[in-house]
Amino acid sequence: MREIWALTRKDLLIEARSKVVATQVLPFAMVILILFGLALDADRSSLRSFTPGLFWVATLFAGILAIQRSVSVETQSSAFEALRLSGAPGWKLFAGKALAVALQLLAIEFVLALGVVVLYRSNFADPVLVVTAALAATIAIASAGSLYGVLAVGMGVRDTILPMLLLPVLTPVLVAATRAFDDGLGTTAVNGWSWCGLLGLFAVVYGAIGAVAYAVVIEDA
């Protein structure tokens, strides 16, 4: 496990020094929330009903930037080659990178959650469901993102192609997370826990595919 933690710690340390996520990605996510509010020109009750979808769209967009940052940390110093040379198993490299992205995403989601409470006056009807769904969705996004981020590097056009590759894959996660939040925030009467179960399945499947395929895609990075 020490290889996984070493990678995660390294990425978080680099973020703590560079503050790219804190000073660029996070404000970007907040701007999305504000812009949606202005664009929809809706009253507070309408905004509250849109909150789950807006929250996860903002998280996805911010997540793509966080994933691009996670990849660029390695490409800037030609470190993908060094990661391969380390002899560490591909699944551990994947887990380390994905865990770092997931922790940064959770921090973004926490601030976004404060944002929707302040801006949209949203309430957490079922906090346990909200937190569980957020955890499962975050693992799914971080897993798919870490894999596709490296895949895009291998294709040589990472900045432009990553959203095109990633967003279709994450659309089911967006839908399921929005439905789970509908119930968790009390905006729509749906069975949030069944959607949360589906999110858990996505997290497991994306995590497993990433762990198996990372060793292959990193060869071309």
Added chain:
Amino acid sequence: MPGFALRAVKQRSRCKLIGCKRLRRLWAVLLSVVWPVSLSFDYVTDSTTELAVQVRGAVVLLGRFPALAGLDLQLDTGTVTLVQGPNGAGKTTLLRLLAGLAPLESGSAQVLGHDVTKAKRQVRASVGLLSPATMLYDQLTIAENLEFWASLSRHDDVDLMAALDRVSMADFADQQVATLSTGQRRRAAIAVVAIRRPRLWLLDEPHAGLDQAGRDIVDGLIAGAIEAGATVVVASHELDRVRPLATHIATVAGGIVHSFEANSPGGVHA
């Protein structure tokens, strides 16, 4: 271009058209999960082999260009081999092949008893590659970089300060890499290679960007590696610097070894 290299180029072009190579690799990994023996039988190897490197008819393509076009090379354990040749001869690609980083299109390559295609992880864990890119993270300090690479390659027991001291960088341990000069980064990169205690050192232009003291440090590390029983391959244009250290000289051109000669360390070319 030799016939087999041409065949490899054509084969690769065909594969690229339908993207089958990546699919083949993905399939191989998926198979290895279901049936681990298919990839792991090669791991049982004779670690007491006398040959550190055995390359036969190696073809490596960069795009459609054969950077190695049927290269043959055998290196005994405990030797220092200078790989010389003009730019574009294939020196760097040869080092990358030996590090398990360059995909082999045809031929075979054994490094420290492991097949570079079938046992990449074992090969990579046993070699230390010093390449032109320092592979250091700018935002981390030198000590943090060393600590990270030591943890990742499972060499946590290494005395990092001693490793930095060997390259005269102990005083800069807490300095961020972004603030270092090119030569200092190079020294730090050498320390990263050294902490892995590789059995095969692959040094690509190791003296580049270093001052006189730094060059002496590199020479000392090569001598130390040989004393420790390792094998060293140095690709360099600084022939006067490396020849006195080399036990063998391989001249590479056009992706093949044109000549391979014994050399008397100390500067007398045999």
